[in-house]
Amino acid sequence: MNESTPDVPRTTEGTRLDPWFDAYAARAHRMRASEIRALFAVASRPEVVSLAGGMPFIGGLPLDDIGEMMSRIVRERGQVALQYGSGQGDEQLREQITQVMALEGISAHPDDVVVTTGSQQGLDLVTNIFINPGDVIVAEAPSYVGALGVFRAREADVVHVPMDAEGLIPAELEQTLVSLKAAGRRVKFLYTVPNYHNPAGVTLSLERRPQIVDICARHGVLILEDNPYGLLGFDREPMPALRSLSPEGVIYLGSFSKTFAPGYRVGWAVAPHAVREKLVLASEAAILSPSNMSQLAISSYLDHFDWQGQIKAFREQYRERRDAMISALQEYIPSATWNVPDGGFYVWVKLPEGLDAKSMLPRAVTARVAYVAGTAFFMDGSGADHMRLSYCYPTPERIREGVRRLATVVDAELETVRIFGAAAASSDGSVDFPAPDLA
């Protein structure tokens, strides 16, 4: 099976069979379905071990109690839960969100908070109000695929800045901003995932946090801090958010998708006051108001459940899965290299010399294991020497089995490279964006 196999359907974009092809906006032509989307349909079959998805493990949630909570919300507050709400979001939930953020040193007023349909909507709203086509967004190399999808759809240019084991490198950021200024380019914001980075798994060190904030302040560049994993560290208390260091210089995005459940689609943005007002207007245009039912559910969960205890349980589960993945990598694919994340969902694996994660993917799926190729996390299609492995969803046993299967594919690729050279195993350099919920 390879990418030209006829039973993998190709997308229809660009075909003249679309009667409205000539009517699309310029930005719509930049939106492309990934060819690996078809692979993901295969990858989601039960016999495939998916190390691709970012789906949290919600098996440990007390479903009976949550069900009873939902019933009570409708019985007792149905006239609110079933009705339209405010564009900014439920006031009580916004108050509770400020308490959640206090765990990371953020002091915010509920009026600074906008409730969003997942933090993905926060990404879209911020990009919407700041980006003219061609504006520059500076982002880590690599960066979250769903953010790159938004930036691409909004016609931004993304300039990547290198990271190391301590996260974004301040000197590289400084140099990038200086170069862009010298080239007359307008940098609108720095997009960063400081904690348990997706996909790189690293965390911005305590020392670097004020340095990053200071560099951006000196260059007049806003920071967009995306923090879905901050409370999911395995070995330490949460670090202070960038927002806690610079309330006027940072827009912070948070989410209940990883600390509770993504099915409600509730996230939030915290922004300087005038920006917050723009975000509300943009959100009203996009969806009128977030779901009252979902908001009351989150609010009630925070009120009546031991949500911090549940997060502790999640941390233990994810730590066990990380351990399973790391030990399986050591055992089965010692020729690769990787970081050992101390929180979050992801291991960022560098393949042995000559291997290409993108071209290898169809063969991996045939061997019943899936991952996301590194190319998804760079705007320019680089990153083919990396893959992202997720340990959040499968059991430890499945993770071991998945890595074992992956090892057979890697070994076969290495054999191909040995015989025919690296070109036989490399992709064409084009970028595929998988559906973000799978990434």
Place this chain on the structure above:
Amino acid sequence: MNESTPDVPRTTEGTRLDPWFDAYAARAHRMRASEIRALFAVASRPEVVSLAGGMPFIGGLPLDDIGEMMSRIVRERGQVALQYGSGQGDEQLREQITQVMALEGISAHPDDVVVTTGSQQGLDLVTNIFINPGDVIVAEAPSYVGALGVFRAREADVVHVPMDAEGLIPAELEQTLVSLKAAGRRVKFLYTVPNYHNPAGVTLSLERRPQIVDICARHGVLILEDNPYGLLGFDREPMPALRSLSPEGVIYLGSFSKTFAPGYRVGWAVAPHAVREKLVLASEAAILSPSNMSQLAISSYLDHFDWQGQIKAFREQYRERRDAMISALQEYIPSATWNVPDGGFYVWVKLPEGLDAKSMLPRAVTARVAYVAGTAFFMDGSGADHMRLSYCYPTPERIREGVRRLATVVDAELETVRIFGAAAASSDGSVDFPAPDLA
């Protein structure tokens, strides 16, 4: 109380106090909070009769049973309900949506359906994929304020086409399209609410439906059919949707907000296949995926409740409220004129000569009654001689009382005009967009 009263806070847009004012995208500067937003904060006090909002009457829903349904969903299908879903939406719900649409003559495949976060998101997605700044959207005069908000945010030009008691006038549409073509303008789509129009209350006649479809087909103009009220007619069966006449020429938007409950934020779009694929990509960039919890709730409601019987009950309730409003208008404000809607939520009232609905609004709120001035429904700020009255939410008694209060304000305005002339009662012609959920 008038618009310069100090206790009505003015919005902060444009102030140099915003440190990021210079960083916004061009489109963000077009987003403006309405000054009447502050009035709506007053208007939402319990002592004010609001004839402004489009909030459906959900008091008749069986809350205990719906609560039990929510509990069952989490207990039995919690691993799905609480997890991420697909960007296009739940497959079973999409199948059920095709059955709902069959009531209006639409034959669609579930694969043609995209589930959206309310039909407002459908409006945003369609505008997103078709509109470059400066492109023309043709729309009825007047048009739904929330659609105009999206079109404005996406930098479209809106050209209004007149309606009469039978809806959009075909000859006027034809002439408008010819003129725009002659002027070299690119018309991307016709935006229309064919049934129980918001705010005009009229319905496109059976005879005109194929004519409108034909005119648009000849000019190569897509139709965006927005149909939240189609099943809420008082005296007749639903008319065939424009989509049923031209599956390839129409994008259809539907919603469960008026036929069930808006608190779940579930709507949908049906589009030609290639367009549908773009809509899914745009939706994934915007929100990853719609809420599984909300989708399973709607799906379960359609499966286990007499949803068509509930719609019949809604129709009876709304008919009673329409009757209350029309008889109160006849009794208290005979100097105005209005249509008598045979479905939906709205009466479109033309004020007596010389009165201005926009400048009168603060005085109405002082008299403890609220409405939406006609200016909200035109892109160019015309329409000040009209107001939209909603009968969907207040009880018949409150509707009568609201119209009685409105009459005292109208009478006082007429007296002012008689003494000082019309200029004393007129607004400045600028357009205010109220929060769409209030409109």
